Amino acid sequence: xxxxxxxxxxxxxxxxxxxxxxxxxxxxxxxxxxxxxxxxxxxxxxxxxxxxxxxxxxxxxxxxxxxxxxxxxxxxxxxxxxxxxxxxxxxxxxxxxxxxxxxxxxxxxxxxxxxxxxxxxxxxxxxxxxxxxxxxxxxxxxxxxxxxxxxxxxxxxxxxxxxxxxxxxxxxxxxxxxxxxxxxxxxxxxxxxxxxxxxxxxxxxxxxxxxxxxxxxxxxxxxxxxxxxxxxxxxxxxxxxxxxxxxxxxxxxxxxxxxxxxxxxxxxxxxxxxxxxxxxxxxxxxxxxxxxxxxxxxxxxxxxxxxxxxxxxxxxxxxxxxxxxxxxxxxxxxxxxxxxxxxxxxxxxxx
Amino acid sequence: xxxxxxxxxxxxxxxxxxxxxxxxxxxxxxxxxxxxxxxxxxxxxxxxxxxxxxxxxxxxxxxxxxxxxxxxxxxxxxxxxxxxxxxxxxxxxxxxxxxxxxxxxxxxxxxxxxxxxxxxxxxxxxxxxxxxxxxxxxxxxxxxxxxxxxxxxxxxxxxxxxxxxxxxxxxxxxxxxxxxxxxxxxxxxxxxxxxxxxxxxxxxxxxxxxxxxxxxxxxxxxxxxxxxxxxxxxxxxxxxxxxxxxxxxxxxxxxxxxxxxxxxxxxxxxxxxxxxxxxxxxxxxxxxxxxxxxxxxxxxxxxxxxxxxxxxxxxxxxxxxxxxxxxxxxxxxxxxxxxxxxxxxxxxxxx
DNA sequence: TTGTACGCGTTATCAA
DNA sequence: TTGATAACGCGTACAA
Numbered sequence: 170x171x172x173x174x175x176x177x178x179x180x181x182x183x184x185x186x187x188x189x190x191x192x193x194x195x196x197x198x199x200x201x202x203x204x205x206x207x208x209x210x211x212x213x214x215x216x217x218x219x220x221x222x223x224x225x226x227x228x229x230x231x232x233x234x235x236x237x238x239x240x241x242x243x244x245x246x247x248x249x250x251x252x253x254x255x256x257x258x259x260x261x262x263x264x265x266x267x268x269x270x271x272x273x274x275x276x277x278x279x280x281x282x283x284x285x286x287x288x289x290x291x292x293x294x295x296x297x298x299x300x301x302x303x304x305x306x307x308x309x310x311x312x313x314x315x316x317x318x319x320x321x322x323x324x325x326x327x328x329x330x331x332x333x334x335x336x337x338x339x340x341x342x343x344x345x346x347x348x349x350x351x352x353x354x355x356x357x358x359x360x361x362x363x364x365x366x367x368x369x370x371x372x373x374x375x376x377x378x379x380x381x382x383x384x385x386x387x388x389x390x391x392x393x394x395x396x397x398x399x400x401x402x403x404x405x406x407x408x409x410x411x412x413x414x415x416x417x418x419x420x421x422x423x424x425x426x427x428x429x430x431x432x433x434x435x436x437x438x439x440x441x442x443x444x445x446x447x448x449x450x451x452x453x454x455x456x457x458x459x460x461x462x463x464x465x466x467x468x469x470x471x472x473x474x475x476x477x478x479x480x481x482x483x484x485x486x487x488x489x490x491x492x493x494x495x496x497x498x499x500x501x502x503x504x505x506x507x508x509x510x511x512x513x514x515x516x517x518x519x520x
Numbered sequence: 521x522x523x524x525x526x527x528x529x530x531x532x533x534x535x536x537x538x539x540x541x542x543x544x545x546x547x548x549x550x551x552x553x554x555x556x557x558x559x560x561x562x563x564x565x566x567x568x569x570x571x572x573x574x575x576x577x578x579x580x581x582x583x584x585x586x587x588x589x590x591x592x593x594x595x596x597x598x599x600x601x602x603x604x605x606x607x608x609x610x611x612x613x614x615x616x617x618x619x620x621x622x623x624x625x626x627x628x629x630x631x632x633x634x635x636x637x638x639x640x641x642x643x644x645x646x647x648x649x650x651x652x653x654x655x656x657x658x659x660x661x662x663x664x665x666x667x668x669x670x671x672x673x674x675x676x677x678x679x680x681x682x683x684x685x686x687x688x689x690x691x692x693x694x695x696x697x698x699x700x701x702x703x704x705x706x707x708x709x710x711x712x713x714x715x716x717x718x719x720x721x722x723x724x725x726x727x728x729x730x731x732x733x734x735x736x737x738x739x740x741x742x743x744x745x746x747x748x749x750x751x752x753x754x755x756x757x758x759x760x761x762x763x764x765x766x767x768x769x770x771x772x773x774x775x776x777x778x779x780x781x782x783x784x785x786x787x788x789x790x791x792x793x794x795x796x797x798x799x800x801x802x803x804x805x806x807x808x809x810x811x812x813x814x815x816x817x818x819x820x821x822x823x824x825x826x827x828x829x830x831x832x833x834x835x836x837x838x839x840x841x842x843x844x845x846x847x848x849x850x851x852x853x854x855x856x857x858x859x860x861x862x863x864x865x866x867x868x869x870x871x
Numbered sequence: 872t873t874g875t876a877c878g879c880g881t882t883a884t885c886a887a
Numbered sequence: 888t889t890g891a892t893a894a895c896g897c898g899t900a901c902a903a
Contacts, residue, residue: 187879187880187881188880188881188882189880197889197890198889198890198891199880199881199882199890200882200883200889200890200891200892201888201889201890203881203882203883204882204888204889206881206882207882211888212888213888213889214888216888216889230647230648231648231880231881232589232648232649232879232880232881233645233648233649233650233881234585234588234589234649234650234879234880234881235589235593235876235879235880235881235882235895236880236881236882237585237881237895237896238583238585238586238589238879238881238882238894238895238896238897239880239881239882239883239894240881240882240895241895243585243650245650249629252610252614252652253604253605253610253613253629254604254605254606254607254610254611255605256605259603259604259605260605262604262631263603263631263633266631266638268631270638270641272636275630275644275645277598277628277629277630277641278604278629278630278631279626279627279628280610280613280614280617280629280631282614282617287617287621288619288625290621291626293626294584294626296865297581297583297584298580298583298584298585298896299584299585299594312903329719332816404810404813404814429811433814437814437816440816457779459755459811460810460811460814462755463755463784463788463811463814463815464814465788465791465816514826538895538896538897539896539898540896540898545892548873548874548896549873549874549875550874550896550898551873551875551876551898551899552872552873552874554897554898554899555872555898555899557897557898558898562872562873563872563873564872564873565874567872567873582896582897583896583897585895585896585897586879586895586897586898587896587897588881588897589878589880589881589896589897590878590879590896590897590898590899591897591898592879594874614887619897644899649880663893667881872903873902873903874901874902874903875900875901875903876899876900876901876902877898877899877900877901877903878897878898878899879896879897879898880894880895880897881894881895882894882895883892883893883895884891884892884893884894885890885891885892885893886889886890886891886892887888887889887890887891
């Protein structure tokens with residue numbers, strides 16, 4: 170497909186032409202040109218037409234730097250994320266962008282790969298007024314730093330967050346979600362539930378572990394440290410861990426991984442050991458990403474409504490940018506998606 | 521992890537403080553403050569120290585808009601992509617970012633979801649001097665528009681591109697890569713090779729189809745339109761297509777899909793029909809993304825060296841931004857990654 | 872070595 | 888309804 174003729178003009182913007190050039194050629198003042206560009210009512214229609222024609226003729230495009238400098242805002246927001254290479258993050262970003270556009274913002278993304286310098290470069294854009302606000306999906310900065318940043322700038326946390334910083338956030342209740350995931354396994358009759366988590370700085374990892382323990386406790390199951398291990402969210406990391414689990418004398422009858430990729434890795438390892446899923450070991454993952462239904466069997470998982478999260482985060486940021494003081498945090502509903510990795514074929518399972 | 525104390529100052533930037541405020545408090549002129557910030561040699565060390573202290577004391581951060589307006593450059597580049605939710609794109613972007621940082625740029629990403637308005641908004645950032653240059657990974661604009669854009673602005677195409685526009689690009693040779701993938705299947709003894717492509721505006725889709733035909737022709741195999749279909753790159757789209765293929769009387773003995781996700785979908789459909797892979801039907805995908813080794817069997821695929829592509833694209837853009845005229849296009853080497861989806865166990869296969 | 876003065880491109884204020 | 892002028896925050900040529 171291609172743009173129509175009205176739109177092709179859009180691309181003809183030529184470097185170096187200023188509002189002064191337009192004013193001179195049109196025989197008006199720069200102020201008037203500016204008024205036309207900003208749809209100021211008090212400009213004679215004929216003048217406006219004439220100016221518009223001159224603008225097109227010259228292929229003039231207003232310089233954002235000058236405009237933003239004067240207006241003291243850029244109408245641009247930045248989303249900072251560690252990476253965008255997973256379904257969850259990219260969907261959240263889609264929600265942010267779609268909402269941002271409706272609200273009149275340009276949404277830009279900066280990825281950090283958990284690198285301090287890259288993170289610094291992006292925060293710089295905020296500090297130096299290159300963008301009006303920022304949605305932080307992931308960061309290495311400390312609690313104090315987050316609080317300090319939020320005191321002076323317009324930021325919102327999304328998905329991942331640091332609690333009690335005064336900086337608003339949008340997230341699911343990770344503890345509750347993990348609790349429900351494990352409860353589901355227990356209600357299937359499983360008693361030896363392994364846990365593959367991640368040892369990092371993120372609140373979510375910590376909360377999910379607490380949720381796992383909550384469920385065990387509620388049902389009077391012992392916490393067996395032999396059935397707990399840490400991966401790195403990735404497919405391969407779960408393979409080694411799972412191989413150890415299944416060699417143990419006290420083999421688990423269920424496994425909860427805090428990422429779908431790890432759940433898929435665990436399943437791969439089990440299948441190679443000819444363990445039946447879910448009959449021998451039932452598996453639950455997290456995030457409802459592509460891999461959870463590409464894996465065989467399809468994986469029961471926790472869904473986070475990513476698009477809605479992005480939407481809410483952008484709305485919160487917009488409110489901040491419009492000077493609303495009250496900082497509400499938003500907890501988004503999660504959902505357990507039941508699939509074959511916990512469902513015995515033939516309806517033996519109560520779910 | 522968290523920043524050390526030197527770095528925490530970094531976050532203390534407070535809105536509204538200007539170079540004038542610093543100058544006043546330090547008892548010097550704004551020019552001197554500017555010189556200190558820009559590491560101008562001709563400033564007395566003691567003065568510089570004093571100014572630096574004042575800067576820290578006030579938590580002053582230079583306003584990028586003012587600076588960029590004055591310098592007529594932003595040292596920021598934008599990567600425009602349709603989406604970032606696949607391994608390939610996100611790896612390319614990683615290559616761009618890592619290289620961009622080394623060269624002193626801030627790299628921003630804008631996604632379009634193939635929406636005209638979103639694309640327009642991002643191109644706007646370039647036209648209006650908000651960024652110095654742009655790497656285009658995917659676009660809806662026409663050949664003429666691309667040429668026109670490239671005539672006045674600093675742009676490079678990466679991965680996907682429109683040929684003969686005068687705008688430089690970095691890409692693999694898609695036609696050659698597809699040719700080799702199909703040749704591999706033919707050399708395994710396969711004669712009825714199905715093709716799942718995508719019907720869209722992209723040059724790569726077209727080129728891969730030509731490569732498929734090249735291989736058939738070279739080996740004297742007939743082009744059977746019954747074995748050719750179009751999906752949308754996605755897992756699910758290939759399932760329906762494959763179900764039709766395998767119901768045909770003249771069932772294929774191999775399948776080449778131009779995305780790993782479609783190859784995985786095809787495999788899923790075949791397995792449910794109890795077709796053996798690769799014995800009955802061998803499968804090749806494209807891109808060497810996660811799904812190609814998560815799928816069972818692992819999928820033989822075409823690898824694109826995405827990080828290197830990003831690196832080269834950023835280097836090309838840097839050259840453009842530094843005024844180098846000569847516009848070289850870069851073809852990156854691809855590689856066929858052999859996996860179980862085309863490899864008969866036990867070494868019967870010659871590869 | 873430092874300060875003054877101007878300009879980057881735009882918008883806002885005020886007066887006409 | 889329009890124009891002249893100042894201001895946004897910064898960097899730099901020039902003068903001191």
